[in-house]
Amino acid sequence: MTTLSERQNGQSEQNEQNRFRLTVEPSGAERREHRRHDMEEQGLKMQRWDGQRGGSSLGRIVDISAGGIRIRTGQKNIRPDQQIRVRLELPVYAGICPFVDTAGPQMAPKREWIGWMSIARVQPLTDKQVEVAGRLVDMNEVDRGMLGLYLSTQPLAA
Secondary structure: OOOHHHHHHHHHHHHHHHHHOOOOOOOOEEEEEOOOOEEEEEEEHHEOOOOOOOOOEEEEEEEEEEEEEEEEEEOOOOOOOOOEEEEEEEEEEEOOEEEEEOOOOEEEEEEEEEEEEEEEEEEEEOOOOOOEEEEEOOOOOOHHHHHHHHOOOOOEEO
């Protein structure tokens, strides 16, 4: 017989496993939970966040989804399973702000998000550049939903 806490722990582990799942359609095509959107042509940058404005540049955004991001950087000291505090600022597009400020008495639109990126993959491209992919792990559901809406106006990545 299992206790309620054992059931809840097992259920939370199962929820975590299903959170970022990849499914395969009957045709064999992959279907990701969050669709990736190409941002490379916009030249947007992501910053390391050290608690001050004007943090150091981490790299240039290649593509982004509501669950994760891929960047190109010259910083070769980044490793998989590392956590990096980041600042992401995106421009208003089609009248939609990518994030929501819920700290005040009323919700307000905002262009930046500060949180943690969990590095999943680091792939060398050249002697001077690497491609880093990771999940945006501590984004609240309101911001994740608004980012998804914002990205739905952008071109899809291949």
